[in-house]
Each structure stands twice: as C-alpha cells, then as structure tokens.
Amino acid sequence: KAGVTQTPRYLIKTRGQQVTLSCSPISGHRSVSWYQQTPGQGLQFLFEYFSETQRNKGNFPGRFSGRQFSNSRSEMNVSTLELGDSALYLCASSATGDSTDTQYFGPGTRLTVL
Amino acid sequence: GIQVEQSPPDLILQEGANSTLRCNFSDSVNNLQWFHQNPWGQLINLFYIPSGTKQNGRLSATTVATERYSLLYISSSQTTDSGVYFCAVEHPPGGTSYGKLTFGQGTILTVHP
Numbered sequence: 001k002a003g004v005t006q007t008p009r010y011l012i013k014t015r016g017q018q019v020t021l022s023c024s025p026i027s028g029h030r031s032v033s034w035y036q037q038t039p040g041q042g043l044q045f046l047f048e049y050f051s052e053t054q055r056n057k058g059n060f061p062g063r064f065s066g067r068q069f070s071n072s073r074s075e076m077n078v079s080t081l082e083l084g085d086s087a088l089y090l091c092a093s094s095a096t097g098d099s100t101d102t103q104y105f106g107p108g109t110r111l112t113v114l
Numbered sequence: 115g116i117q118v119e120q121s122p123p124d125l126i127l128q129e130g131a132n133s134t135l136r137c138n139f140s141d142s143v144n145n146l147q148w149f150h151q152n153p154w155g156q157l158i159n160l161f162y163i164p165s166g167t168k169q170n171g172r173l174s175a176t177t178v179a180t181e182r183y184s185l186l187y188i189s190s191s192q193t194t195d196s197g198v199y200f201c202a203v204e205h206p207p208g209g210t211s212y213g214k215l216t217f218g219q220g221t222i223l224t225v226h227p
Contacts, residue, residue: 042218042219043200101145102147102162103147104159
C-alpha cells in the first residue's frame, strides 16, 4: 500500500504571495491532519479533515485554510505569506481519525518564504 | 490544553549503548504515539501505546497512563537510530481538541560509531 504523499516537496515563495500544498492519504484513509514544524515552535497542529469536513482546528490565523476532496485528498492554503511561515508542513492520514487510530505521516513540504 | 514534556532534550551515545527516553503528559489521553523523525524530516510511527508495554526489535515502550508518563527504550543503539524522537498524545473524544495530536519538543539522539 502506498504511503502518504505530499507535493511539492520544496517550495520557495516571497512575502505576500500565497501557496497551496497537497496531500494524498493512504488509500482507504478518510482522515487527514496537517501540522507545521518550525525550530522555535516544534510540531503544531493546524487542522484535521474527515469526509470533507473540518473537524478540528489549531491556533493559527485565518490565513491558513484547508479543504478535503471526496477522494480524501487534502490541500492547505496559506495566503499573504510571512517570513514566519517558513516551515516543514506535514500531513498525516488515518483510517477514521479516531483516537485508537495510528497516524501515518507524509514526507512533508518544506516551504521557504523570502 | 495538554502539556507534553520530553527528556532529555539531547542525548549522545556510542554505538551499542542503551538509552531511555521519557515523555510526561499533563492530563488523561486516549492515545500516545512515539515517532522517529529521520534527518530528511520523515516522521515514522514507532509505537501506538496508550497503555502497557510493547516491543519491536531493539525498541520497546511502556506507558503508565495512571501516572501520565511513557518511556521509550532503545537497546544496542546503532548510528541509524540517530534523529529526533517525539512522543505525541491525542486528545480524548468529546472535547474541542478531539483528533488533535499534541507533540512534545522531542529528544535529539546522536549515536556515534
């Protein structure tokens, strides 16, 4: 079974631009979560989607948004990029998103904002 | 929210040594996972262990949920064990944070040959 895939793997943007990142979960998984990893803040939860519905959201500004499609693929969008948005963005999938589920992470998208 | 603390923050070992990593959490959780992040950033699930003890090769983990801590044991360490080890707890259902994983700050492990 193929793992979680994320595209693109690397991205360089300038301040003020917007960016869209994509995540394809493991086949059959319906829950997708997004995380931001920075040296200063560590790994922080962004949001979780299940069956096209956002179930949970972390403490991030409204510039960060996401969506999930009927095939469970998910995208996240960051508008009006700031230098502090430079980070590794990780997505994770699980079958149901229940607390008994193991989450499987993708390789991440490394975003650099200049 | 739930606080997760890991210790030690850094650990340097010679190949073949054993080590214990600790994860303390501040409240009841439904799920605890240990992850290894390799130098390329890939997070790999090691254990899903809300309670009890599990073993997988040279790695084992124990979670004592009533005392709110978990331990990850690495025996006969190898250079490929280097990386960052995270524990993450999942908030229980019913609250606004259901489905959210809260990570500790990690333990950076370096194994020298």
